[in-house]
Amino acid sequence: MLVYDVDSHFDPRADWLDAVPALRERLPHLLPEGDPEFVLGTAEHFAYFTSDGVRSHAPRSGRLPLERLVTPVLEAMYPPGGHAATINGHCQHPEVDAASRIEALDAQGITFQNVISGTGYTLMSCLRDPQLARDTASALNNHLADAIGTHRNRLLPVALTHFDDLDWVVAELARMRALGSRAFHVTTEFSNGIPPFHREFDQVWSAATDLGMVAVLHVGLMPPRYHPAYANTDDPSLVTRISTSQSFQAAQVYLNALVFGGVFERHPDLTVLLCETGIDWLGFTVANMDGRATPQSAGFLGPYNLPLKPSEYIRRNVRVSPLPQAAQSPKWMFEDLPEVAVFSSDMPHFEGSLAPVDFWRRELADVDDATWQSFVGGSMASAYARMGDPLPSMPSGG
Secondary structure, three states: OOOEEEEEEOEOOOOHHHHOHHHHHHOOOOEOOOOOOEOOOOHHHHHHHHHHHHHOOOOHHHOOOHHHHOOHHHHHHOOOOOOOOOEOOEOOOOEOOHHHHHHHHHHHOOOEEEEEOHHHHHHHHHOOOHHHHHHHHHHHHHHHHHHHHHHOOOEEEEEOOOOOOHHHHHHHHHHHHHOOOOEEEOOOOOOOOOOOOOHHHHHHHHHHHHHOOEEEEEHHHOOOOOOHHHHOOOOHHHHHHHHOOOOOHHHHHHHHHHHHOOHHHHOOOOOEEEEOOOOHHHHHHHHHHHHOOOHHHHHHHOOOOOOOOHHHHHHHHEEEEOOOOHHHOOHHHHHHOOOOEOOOOOOOOOOOOOOHHHHHHHHOOOOOHHHHHHHHHHHHHHHHHHOOOOOOOOOOOO
16 A cells, blocks of 8 residues: 655754855854744744744844743753754754664655655745855755755755746756655745736646646645734733734735736646645635635636636645644645645644554544545545646655
């Protein structure tokens, strides 16, 4: 049985910049570039992202210090002066160990696994110099592909991108496809001012389908945005809870842009995969999109001229991975949006599972075999086959 894990994590080895010393000299020690506050792989790093939607938009003089947002759990996850801690097998910034990961996949019966670098999407979020961001993305892509090595037939690096130069993106996709990538990152932050429905962006979508690559919108590259007045408090937990209250916000807008902007009509074979955005919001979003695409809505919103309903584009062109948690059961999606829910582990992050197949077999014990097989791998296999570059039926070797 094909099992495709669409979301797991690796990070570069501590010495990854030794191979690119000139780049090491250019990278800032503190991030974000231009408004530095944290060091990669620290408790402050994690706290920055859990508060980014609110805190970073307030005037610097009015922000709570990052260290006040660091909880005892974050301190345990990121011991001062050391690497990210591994606790009960989980780690938020795990270094690449391809052989051990293959053993974990074999134990669970996982055939393929996308691997994503948290260091990579952090740098893509926080580097403001476009050339530096592109050079860093290429170097990290090289490192991840090299570190996976002979296991690229099963561990599939998700290519980092930076969208200020779309010609560069197209070239980087082709380069990384040759190194084993079957997916690449997209973001809801548009460094070049060109949204994903713009005709100039079509070259990226065309390249993706020509190369047989899926676009991944991961929570690490889609920050929600709130009014900075919410940062006007002395309660750190209030800042982080508001900032994380709508992790799906940017994804919701992005899907509206793709559907109503005609991207899926112009690129019918394209697949966009949402990772770690939650799932319950999707039902309302799709119903709301259908409701704004009716003849009755035209008088208020203008005509809807696409041949398919928004929900039909979502079913064909969008995949969403629930985290392996009981609160994110995809059973309702099997009924309302068949084929959309797909399997992920988020391995080895703390919010993920080291035994995701076992977990979902228990949670979905009452679903029929066809639905189970679609969820764990069949739906993703169909997406790649639709692009004319199917997954191998069974990878050879490790």
